[in-house]
Amino acid sequence: MKYNIATYILFFILVIVQVAFWGSFSFFLLQFNLIVVGLVLLLNLFPFEKFLPVALFSGVLMDIYSSLPFGTYTLTILATFVVLEILFVNFFTNHSLYSMVLLGVIATVVYNLVFILLNGLMYLLNFSNYISGSGYLLNCLFQIMDNTIIIIICFYIINSISRRFKPIFLRS
Numbered sequence: 001m002k003y004n005i006a007t008y009i010l011f012f013i014l015v016i017v018q019v020a021f022w023g024s025f026s027f028f029l030l031q032f033n034l035i036v037v038g039l040v041l042l043l044n045l046f047p048f049e050k051f052l053p054v055a056l057f058s059g060v061l062m063d064i065y066s067s068l069p070f071g072t073y074t075l076t077i078l079a080t081f082v083v084l085e086i087l088f089v090n091f092f093t094n095h096s097l098y099s100m101v102l103l104g105v106i107a108t109v110v111y112n113l114v115f116i117l118l119n120g121l122m123y124l125l126n127f128s129n130y131i132s133g134s135g136y137l138l139n140c141l142f143q144i145m146d147n148t149i150i151i152i153i154c155f156y157i158i159n160s161i162s163r164r165f166k167p168i169f170l171r172s
Contacts, residue, residue, distance in 0.1 A: 007042065007051070011058045014038050019065040031139055032146035035062065036111050039081055040104045041154055044095055048085045055081040069127045072118050080111040097155050104151040105144055112140045 014034040035058055042051055059074030066073055084107050092099035116136070122128040 007046075007054050008057060011035075011038060011054055012061065015058050015061045015065070019062065031142035032150050033108065033111065033143055034150075035077060036080065036107050037104065037147055037150045037154065039077070039084060040100065040107050040151060041158070043081070043084050043088055043103070044100060045158075048089075052081070068119065068130060069122050072115070072122065075118060076111060076114045079114045080107055083107075083110050097152065100151055100155050101148055104147050108140070108144045108147050112136075112143070 018034045038058075039055060042054070055077055056074065059077035062073035062077070063070050084103060087106060088103060092103055116132050119128065119130055119132055123131045
């Protein structure tokens, strides 16, 4: 129970920092998306069923602070989370650094593609005035690089603290 509350508080803080602080920087080393990094890390630490409400919570919280139509961030985060879960269960089952980095890159690409597609659809249906420009794709490339750096740092921190990412070999 205390882990659930701590996870919600952690994602609440991540959303607030992402929206209020990191969203205003234009420097290429500060383009990371804390929500995507949190999704990748916690997907590897907790089961899908336990973490799905946290992903929904963070999406709704991002929508509250957004000027986009409500549900844009929720659908984006949930779609990213489902794609990550499918890939994690079927392909990236080992908790290695390579699988974490690859999941982070895939999560960033899926997150931005779903976000662009949803915003384009909302723009075509006249629900929103926002359409992503050409600078958004450059920011996506910087975001991939920055998210990878953060995931590597977090992997080594978690690996030194916990046994969660250490390989287990069978003894004969």
